[in-house]
Amino acid sequence: MTSFTSNGIAYDREGPRGEPPIVLIHAGVADRRMWEAIWPALAGERHVVRVDLRGFGDSAERPAGPVSQADDVYEVLSEIGADRCHLVGASFGAGVAVEVALTRPTAVASLLLAAPGGSLLPEMTPSLRAFIDAERAALERGDLDAAVEANLSCWVEGPHRSASQIDPTVRELVGRMQRRAFEVTADWDDIEEKELVPPALDRLGEITVPALILVGGLDLDTVHDAAGRLVSGIPNARRVDWPDAGHLPSLERPADFLGLLREWTAEHPPR
Numbered sequence: 001m002t003s004f005t006s007n008g009i010a011y012d013r014e015g016p017r018g019e020p021p022i023v024l025i026h027a028g029v030a031d032r033r034m035w036e037a038i039w040p041a042l043a044g045e046r047h048v049v050r051v052d053l054r055g056f057g058d059s060a061e062r063p064a065g066p067v068s069q070a071d072d073v074y075e076v077l078s079e080i081g082a083d084r085c086h087l088v089g090a091s092f093g094a095g096v097a098v099e100v101a102l103t104r105p106t107a108v109a110s111l112l113l114a115a116p117g118g119s120l121l122p123e124m125t126p127s128l129r130a131f132i133d134a135e136r137a138a139l140e141r142g143d144l145d146a147a148v149e150a151n152l153s154c155w156v157e158g159p160h161r162s163a164s165q166i167d168p169t170v171r172e173l174v175g176r177m178q179r180r181a182f183e184v185t186a187d188w189d190d191i192e193e194k195e196l197v198p199p200a201l202d203r204l205g206e207i208t209v210p211a212l213i214l215v216g217g218l219d220l221d222t223v224h225d226a227a228g229r230l231v232s233g234i235p236n237a238r239r240v241d242w243p244d245a246g247h248l249p250s251l252e253r254p255a256d257f258l259g260l261l262r263e264w265t266a267e268h269p270p271r
Contacts, residue, residue, distance in 0.1 A: 005079050008061030009072045010052040013080060014043035020084045020109055020270045022261070024050040025073060027248060028092030028118060029155045030177045031057030037254035042261070049085075051076055053096065057177070060184045068194040070099035077107055084270045086110045088261065090250060091155070092118035098200045098230075101207050109270035111211040112261060115219055115247045116226040119200050125222045127159055144182055151178045158246045160218045170251050201226075204233030210268045211237040214260070216245030216252075223247065 002010050012032065013021070022042065024035045032050040042048050052059040053069050073096060077085060086109050089097030095118030101108040113120075121128070131154040138146035156166055156174050163171065185191075196203075211234045215227045231239045240260065242249055250257040 005075045010058035011076050013049045015047040019047050021047040021049045021082050022086045025089040025093030025096050027090040029151050029174050038258040055185045056181050066192040066194045069096045073100050074104050084109050086265050088112045090114045095119035099196050108209050110209050110268040112264055114214040115223050120226045121222050122225050123222050148175050148178050155247045158218050207234045212264050213239045215241050216249050217243035218246040
């Protein structure tokens with residue numbers, strides 16, 4: 001059963017209570033469905049929550065003011081009565097997780113950041129600019145198919161693979177999730193997003209909890225740059241590289257990701 005906060009944020013909550021939850025925050029090309037491959041096994045053994053950020057999936061209620069994704073995640077924690085949690089963020093969701101850790105530090109026991117993106121990307125590289133331009137042009141002419149394809153090309157294939165090298169079920173799922181986000185936010189051009197000031201990349205030294213940074217070897221250069229900055233900037237951080245993975249390692253290798261998550265949270269029980 002999907003639950004909703006008082007401000008319309010959708011989330012699922014399953015597993016045994018009595019311990020701090022593992023909270024899963026999706027990528028910007030996805031929604032909470034991206035965790036489906038690991039959800040049954042994880043929910044069978046751990047208290048787990050997966051969230052749709054505002055403008056994604058079932059969090060479709062138009063906001064009354066500026067959006068703070070970090071505040072919305074914290075609202076979920078408050079409504080379920082969780083004082084502390086393990087935060088797992090993918091891509092854009094990794095940036096949200098870091099912002100939660102910076103603004104609500106007592107609420108976070110550990111961070112697992114897969115392919116850090118969003119507010120954590122340090123540089124507008126030519127490949128990233130080409131993606132943004134292609135997506136914008138497609139949306140301006142009302143071509144959702146082309147806009148979705150631009151996202152798949154950048155974030156699923158990446159710079160080193162073609163569509164034929166990707167599991168078609170992964171590509172199809174990401175395409176559906178991204179299209180849903182475009183449809184939900186089609187009339188949100190006037191909605192502002194709150195930015196953390198100073199930005200997260202300038203405050204990494206404030207993060208005191210353990211952080212694990214997972215990077216795919218086939219990902220964009222700017223993501224590798226972000227990962228390097230996180231590892232050097234967060235005092236208790238380490239990096240894991242999967243050479244054969246791209247920007248969405250939890251979708252490409254769900255069994256391995258589940259194993260990594262189990263090991264990480266077992267190593268770092270909340271104090």
